[in-house]
Amino acid sequence: MSVDGLQDKALQEFLSEAQEILDALNRNLLILDEGRREGGFDPEVLNEAFRAVHSLKGLSGLFGVNRMTSLSHNLENLLDSLRLGRVELTPEALDLLFEAVAVFHRIISHHADGTAGEASQDHELERAVEGLIGRLDVVALRSRPQVKEAPFGGWQLDPSVLSVLTEYEEHRLHENIRAGRFLYRVHCAFDLMTIDRGLERLKGELKPLGEVITYLPSTESASENQIELDVILGSSRPLDEVVSAVAPSNALVVMMPRGEVSAPAPVAPATPRPSSAEMLVDDGAEVSLKSVSQTVRVDIRKLDTLMNVVGELAIARAGLQSVLDVLKSDAKQALLARSMQQELRAFSRRLDELQSGILEVRMVPLGQVFDKLSRVVRKISRDAKKEIRLQIAGADTELDKLIVEELSDPLMHVMRNCIDHGIENPATRLARGKPEVGTIKVSAQQRGNHVVVTVEDDGAGVDAKKLIDRAVARGLLDAGAAAEIGEREALNLMFLPGVSTKDVADTVSGRGVGMDVVKTNIARLSGLIDVETTLGRGTRLTMTLPITLAIIQALVIRVAGRTYAIPLNSVLESLLSTANDIATIERREVMTLRGSTLPLLRLDKLFDLERTVEEPRRARQFVVVVGLAQHRVGLLVDEMLGRQDIVVKSLGRFLEGLPGVAGATELGGKKTALVLDVAQLVEESFSSRAGEAA
Amino acid sequence: MASGPVLPLATEELYLGARVAEPTTSTVNVITFVVAGETYGLPITELREIIKTREITEVPRGPSFLLGIITLRGLIIPVLDLRIRLRFEPTPVTRAARILVVGWRGDLLGLLVDAVTGVVRLGADAIESAPSTLSVGDSHQVSGIGRYLVGRKTKMVILLDLGAVADFDIHHGTGRRGHEKR
Numbered sequence: 001m002s003v004d005g006l007q008d009k010a011l012q013e014f015l016s017e018a019q020e021i022l023d024a025l026n027r028n029l030l031i032l033d034e035g036r037r038e039g040g041f042d043p044e045v046l047n048e049a050f051r052a053v054h055s056l057k058g059l060s061g062l063f064g065v066n067r068m069t070s071l072s073h074n075l076e077n078l079l080d081s082l083r084l085g086r087v088e089l090t091p092e093a094l095d096l097l098f099e100a101v102a103v104f105h106r107i108i109s110h111h112a113d114g115t116a117g118e119a120s121q122d123h124e125l126e127r128a129v130e131g132l133i134g135r136l137d138v139v140a141l142r143s144r145p146q147v148k149e150a151p152f153g154g155w156q157l158d159p160s161v162l163s164v165l166t167e168y169e170e171h172r173l174h175e176n177i178r179a180g181r182f183l184y185r186v187h188c189a190f191d192l193m194t195i196d197r198g199l200e201r202l203k204g205e206l207k208p209l210g211e212v213i214t215y216l217p218s219t220e221s222a223s224e225n226q227i228e229l230d231v232i233l234g235s236s237r238p239l240d241e242v243v244s245a246v247a248p249s250n251a252l253v254v255m256m257p258r259g260e261v262s263a264p265a266p267v268a269p270a271t272p273r274p275s276s277a278e279m280l281v282d283d284g285a286e287v288s289l290k291s292v293s294q295t296v297r298v299d300i301r302k303l304d305t306l307m308n309v310v311g312e313l314a315i316a317r318a319g320l321q322s323v324l325d326v327l328k329s330d331a332k333q334a335l336l337a338r339s340m341q342q343e344l345r346a347f348s349r350r351l352d353e354l355q356s357g358i359l360e361v362r363m364v365p366l367g368q369v370f371d372k373l374s375r376v377v378r379k380i381s382r383d384a385k386k387e388i389r390l391q392i393a394g395a396d397t398e399l400d401k402l403i404v405e406e407l408s409d410p411l412m413h414v415m416r417n418c419i420d421h422g423i424e425n426p427a428t429r430l431a432r433g434k435p436e437v438g439t440i441k442v443s444a445q446q447r448g449n450h451v452v453v454t455v456e457d458d459g460a461g462v463d464a465k466k467l468i469d470r471a472v473a474r475g476l477l478d479a480g481a482a483a484e485i486g487e488r489e490a491l492n493l494m495f496l497p498g499v500s501t502k503d504v505a506d507t508v509s510g511r512g513v514g515m516d517v518v519k520t521n522i523a524r525l526s527g528l529i530d531v532e533t534t535l536g537r538g539t540r541l542t543m544t545l546p547i548t549l550a551i552i553q554a555l556v557i558r559v560a561g562r563t564y565a566i567p568l569n570s571v572l573e574s575l576l577s578t579a580n581d582i583a584t585i586e587r588r589e590v591m592t593l594r595g596s597t598l599p600l601l602r603l604d605k606l607f608d609l610e611r612t613v614e615e616p617r618r619a620r621q622f623v624v625v626v627g628l629a630q631h632r633v634g635l636l637v638d639e640m641l642g643r644q645d646i647v648v649k650s651l652g653r654f655l656e657g658l659p660g661v662a663g664a665t666e667l668g669g670k671k672t673a674l675v676l677d678v679a680q681l682v683e684e685s686f687s688s689r690a691g692e693a694a
Numbered sequence: 695m696a697s698g699p700v701l702p703l704a705t706e707e708l709y710l711g712a713r714v715a716e717p718t719t720s721t722v723n724v725i726t727f728v729v730a731g732e733t734y735g736l737p738i739t740e741l742r743e744i745i746k747t748r749e750i751t752e753v754p755r756g757p758s759f760l761l762g763i764i765t766l767r768g769l770i771i772p773v774l775d776l777r778i779r780l781r782f783e784p785t786p787v788t789r790a791a792r793i794l795v796v797g798w799r800g801d802l803l804g805l806l807v808d809a810v811t812g813v814v815r816l817g818a819d820a821i822e823s824a825p826s827t828l829s830v831g832d833s834h835q836v837s838g839i840g841r842y843l844v845g846r847k848t849k850m851v852i853l854l855d856l857g858a859v860a861d862f863d864i865h866h867g868t869g870r871r872g873h874e875k876r
Contacts, residue, residue: 562752607754608754608755609752649765650770651763651770652770652771653799653800653801654801654803654864655763658753660754660755661753661754663770664763664765664770666765671751672751672763672765672770673751674753674754
């Protein structure tokens with residue numbers, strides 16, 4: 001299903017691109033039509049149309065839209081004949097071109113609205129395409145042996161010039177002669193160093209005068225560091241005008257000699273007779289002029305703004321709810337309260353819909369990042385001389401755009417680690433009885449409001465002992481602690497900056513920076529990261545990420561009279577504790593939770609909050625268990641005010657980097673509360689003595 | 695120093711009116727306000743809004759002059775106690791106190807002052823550079839001294855250097871951004 005989903009998305013993208021190409025093609029055809037009726041068209045426009053159809057052919061081939069490919073192919077032939085002058089651009093030819101655009105549109109809508117499978121529709125479209133292809137060929141082929149191009153209308157052209165012209169250029173030369181234009185040879189010398197700019201300028205000077213038919217290297221000898229070019233220009237302007245136009249470029253202009261002045265006799269164009277193929281004109285469904293592509297590109301910041309508005313609405317809803325609570329407490333207002341409750345409920349539902357609608361718009365598939373990964377893996381594995389097979393699953397899992405972007409760096413570091421530290425080189429692998437080619441499995445899966453991304457390799461696994469040694473050597477861990485450290489804790493050492501199991505740093509990894517980055521980035525996204533490893537068998541990294549960051553659910557708490565919000569995605573559970581539950585280990589407060597030790601953190605101590613007389617520390621406190629990356633900590637708080645949807649706002653440049661605070665939010669009633677940065681608090685509690693017993 | 699009449703309210707109109715008045719090149723319009731009994735001023739072009747004091751959310755572990763943050767039309771704005779920022783002793787906040795919302799390099803900053811007194815127009819020649827022996831604790835936050843006439847009396851306004859006022863480190867109580875690692 002995942003593959004289908006991805007292909008579907010790719011197909012949709014192709015269809016909207018094809019739509020854009022067709023729109024441009026249609027515009028060009030309209031310009032051609034207008035030009036033709038006024039007696040002459042810009043050959044460049046025809047060239048553009050030709051190129052558009054050419055790229056359509058390539059693209060549709062890539063996506064397996066075969067009807068479009070074969071139609072483009074035949075259309076391309078016709079356009080080629082047109083631009084080479086083998087076929088005259090008659091109203092009938094233009095009609096065919098327009099009809100082709102219409103049929104393309106039908107093919108697109110056929111694929112876009114998923115009727116591609118329906119037999120009746122399919123058949124009808126098939127007939128339309130085949131009919132059109134037949135008629136295109138009739139026109140393109142019938143005219144081919146049309147005429148030998150007329151002699152050069154008396155112009156005496158250098159045979160050495162003529163011999164190097166392409167078929168198209170030769171045709172344009174004839175066209176210019178036929179139109180009664182003068183032919184000029186513009187000779188210009190360019191310095192080797194500045195030829196690009198010089199040529200651009202000359203083109204700019206010539207363009208308004210007429211048509212540049214070709215650029216030829218000059219037959220005259222050039223000096224060492226100069227290139228001399230001859231430009232053949234077709235123009236109806238007199239010589240002196242051309243001379244003055246190219247004066248800035250210091251070009252020499254010569255009008256090509258002409259024997260006779262009389263205009264060349266127009267070549268009788270082979271007017272295509274109304275073809276019998278015309279009878280095949282399909283009288284099927286009218287093609288709507290409406291654009292089929294339903295895609296709109298939107299700046300993500302606009303969505304942020306919308307999200308903010310929704311956030312404000314959520315605050316307003318909270319305000320209304322508290323008004324309702326007041327009404328409810330008054331028996332005389334029971335009737336009013338009931339109807340307000342009804343209205344509020346309806347409003348809430350719509351608001352929720354609006355919110356999830358906007359969230360959905362922000363979602364992009366993780367495949368965007370995974371695609372990058374395969375490139376990275378190919379490159380790194382080649383550098384490391386290891387053979388790696390990358391298996392990807394769940395690329396269609398969707399996450400907030402912002403998170404997907406933030407994920408690409410950590411994932412890249414993880415890949416590097418897998419390849420450099422995890423997967424052994426082929427010889428070692430064979431010796432260990434493993435397949436020569438290493439495997440890295442990347443998979444994503446949605447679980448409720450989270451997405452779990454796992455990266456698994458079948459490499460050597462992580463040697464916890466090595467990690468401990470390195471951490472001790474770096475002074476990040478004292479020897480005593482090292483002796484008692486559990487395996488899980490030891491593995492977590494890999495996320496410390498400067499710890500690497502590799503002895504020598506190289507270009508890929510080994511400096512001990514990578515996993516530090518991974519942890520920091522994942523924590524910033526309010527994500528969790530876990531490592532499991534079996535020595536000799538491989539390592540599995542599990543990253544759990546929230547689906548969105550824009551509006552988050554928060555637990556609103558109070559400590560020492562201050563209100564704070566804790567992102568709910570980092571809250572594991574909350575419980576009530578009494579003083580008896582709390583013990584101290586090395587002067588740090590801890591409690592026992594289901595058999596394991598939970599370090600405790602007092603926010604009021606950490607933040608140096610003064611307690612007023614009205615807000616004494618209570619005997620019974622709530623413990624909010626927060627988990628971040630590998631650590632879990634219990635925050636001791638006075639009161640739990642409940643869950644609330646909040647919009648986290650940045651503190652701005654002045655307060656950037658305020659430790660322990662991720663941002664602020666408006667809670668309603670003009671009250672502003674700080675949103676705690678759980679990652680930083682937890683980290684701080686482990687690195688300092690902030691958790692000491694009071 | 696006399697603090698001048700305390701404006702009751704409606705200061706937004708006042709400042710808007712002053713902004714409309716086209717300042718000529720040689721004069722500068724200055725909003726004047728009282729901090730610890732002294733009259734201070736800032737170019738009116740720096741001012742975005744004047745609001746009454748409101749509940750300010752305390753920010754933990756910031757410098758002492760950082761009162762906290764407020765939300766103004768959806769934006770989070772830090773508020774400094776200008777009295778402490780200028781090294782005066784804090785006094786109780788009275789009803790006349792206001793928060794000047796100023797813009798500095800695209801960000802908004804709130805400055806708590808004791809009272810807003812008005813707007814004066816200073817000619818370029820009426821501004822002298824700050825004397826080195828100034829009673830203000832942090833003289834680097836002063837850009838100059840302006841003089842203006844009220845009736846026949848010459849009054850003085852201490853002009854603040856907003857850049858210096860806004861240049862503080864949240865990790866230290868001293869002002870002047872440092873680069874100490876957290």
